[in-house]
Amino acid sequence: MDYPLALLIGTLVAFVGILLPGMLNMTAVSVSVKNGKRAGMLFAAGMAFTTSVQAFIAFGSADYLRRHADVLEKIHSFAFFLFLLLALIFISKGKSTQTIKTKAISRRKLFGGGMGMGFLNALSILYFFAIGTVLTSRDVIQTGIFSVLFFSLGAGIGAFLVFWIYINTAGWISQNADWFTRNMNYVIGGFFIFLASLQGYFMLG
Numbered sequence: 428m429d430y431p432l433a434l435l436i437g438t439l440v441a442f443v444g445i446l447l448p449g450m451l452n453m454t455a456v457s458v459s460v461k462n463g464k465r466a467g468m469l470f471a472a473g474m475a476f477t478t479s480v481q482a483f484i485a486f487g488s489a490d491y492l493r494r495h496a497d498v499l500e501k502i503h504s505f506a507f508f509l510f511l512l513l514a515l516i517f518i519s520k521g522k523s524t525q526t527i528k529t530k531a532i533s534r535r536k537l538f539g540g541g542m543g544m545g546f547l548n549a550l551s552i553l554y555f556f557a558i559g560t561v562l563t564s565r566d567v568i569q570t571g572i573f574s575v576l577f578f579s580l581g582a583g584i585g586a587f588l589v590f591w592i593y594i595n596t597a598g599w600i601s602q603n604a605d606w607f608t609r610n611m612n613y614v615i616g617g618f619f620i621f622l623a624s625l626q627g628y629f630m631l632g
Contacts, residue, residue, distance in 0.1 A: 433574045436562065437581025438588070441478060444554045445589045448600070451548055452593045458537070459594045466537055467597070471590035473541020479583030481545070482555045486575050489559030511623045555582065 445451065451474050459467030545551075559578075562568045568578060593600060 429569050429574060430577045433568050433577040434581040434584075436568060437482065437578035438585040439581075440555070440558050440578075441482065441582035441585030442589055443585075444551070444558075445478070445586050448593075449548070451544060452589065453600075454544055455590045455593050456597045456600050459597045462537075464594055464597075467594040468591070469537040470541040470544075471587055471594060473538040473543075474545040474590060475541075475583045475587035476538075477542045477545025477548075478551060478586035479579045481548075481551045482582035483575060483579035485552045485555035486559035486563075486578055489556050489563055508623075511620075 455467055455471045455474065458470045563570050568574050
C-alpha cells in the first residue's frame with residue numbers, strides 16, 4: 428500500500444516546486460497585506476486546490492505516456508531537457524526582480540480568485556509532468572488511480588504549506604522582496620539542475 432508514500436512525495440514535490448517567490452506566492456502575500464491574513468489563507472486555499480487539479484492532470488498524463496513502450500525513451504529525454512529548461516527559467520528570474528502588487532479582492536470571491544490565479548500558472552503542469560514521468564517510470568509510485576489521487580492531494584497540501592509560510596512572513600517579505608526573490612530563484616534553479624543530472628544518469632545507465 429503506497430498511498431501514504433504517494434501523499435508524502437506529492438507534498439514534498441509541490442513544496443519544493445512552489446517554494447520560489449513567483450506569481451502565486453507573491454499574490455498570496457499581497458492579498459494578506461491588503462486584506463488580512465484570513466483573506467490570504469482563503470485565497471491560498473483556492474490556489475492549492477488548483478495545484479491539486481494540475482498535479483492530477485500532469486501525473487495522469489505522464490502515467491499514460493509511460494505505459495507506451497515505444498515512447499518511453501523519448502519521455503526520459505523530454506524530462507531531462509524539461510528539467511534543464513526549468514532550471515534556466517528560474518536562474519534567469521534570479522537576475523531580475525519582482526515587486527509585490529496589491530489589488531483589493533472581495534472576500535466572497537477570494538477562493539474562486541485563488542483558483543483562477545492558480546490556473547494562470549501553467550508552469551506547474553510542466554513541473555508535475557516531469558516529476559511524474561520520473562516517478563512512474565522508476566516505479567517509485569504505483570500508477571493506479573488512487574496513487575495519483577493521493578499524490579495530487581499531497582501536492583495541494585504542499586502548495587498550501589508554502590502559501591501559509593509566505594502569508595505568515597508577509598511583513599518581512601514585503602520589505603525584502605527583491606533580495607528574497609533573487610536568491611530563492613537561484614536555489615530552485617540549482618535544484619532543477621540536480622534533477623536534470625539525475626535523469627541524465629538514468630538515461631546513460
